[in-house]
Amino acid sequence: xxxxPELSSLHNLLFIFDIDYTDNDEREEIIASKNVNDRDELSxxxxxxxxxxxIAYPKSARDRFIxxxxxxxxxxxxxxxxxxxxxxYFDDDIENHRHFMTVLLECLKKYESTIQSQ
Numbered sequence: 001x002x003x004x005p006e007l008s009s010l011h012n013l014l015f016i017f018d019i020d021y022t023d024n025d026e027r028e029e030i031i032a033s034k035n036v037n038d039r040d041e042l043s044x045x046x047x048x049x050x051x052x053x054x055i056a057y058p059k060s061a062r063d064r065f066i067x068x069x070x071x072x073x074x075x076x077x078x079x080x081x082x083x084x085x086x087x088x089y090f091d092d093d094i095e096n097h098r099h100f101m102t103v104l105l106e107c108l109k110k111y112e113s114t115i116q117s118q
Contacts, residue, residue, distance in 0.1 A: 005068035010082045010101075013065050016053055020089045031089040038094070039103055046107040054111050062112055067104040073098065 017031055027049055034045040039098055054062060072079070079097035094100050 005071045007072055007081060009068055011085050014086060016049060017088045019089060028089050032091050036090045036092055036094050040101045043059050043107055047102060054108060055115055066108050069101055073101060
């Protein structure tokens with residue numbers, strides 16, 4: 001039997017959006033400029049800010065993030081515990097954590113597919 005993925009690991013993935021992450025004015029401006037409740041803008045945000053970080057992770061870590069998201073989206077998780085621990089540069093509150101995580105999963109799969117095709 002496989003161990004249950006750790007939901008808390010998603011905090012590590014999303015830490016790049018946290019106020020406590022290393023100061024970078026350009027990144028902060030990008031984050032604050034996007035409407036995190038709009039699918040297209042959220043996807044653009046992930047492409048600009050998260051993609052370079054994600055592809056730098058080892059394959060095992062990338063796979064773990066994807067599997068964790070799939071597992072908890074299938075379990076109907078609300079992800080409140082992940083977002084309660086983040087203080088972000090987002091101008092808007094995230095209205096639907098599941099929507100945010102669904103878009104995140106789509107983007108991570110897209111990045112992984114791009115890596116695999118190279």
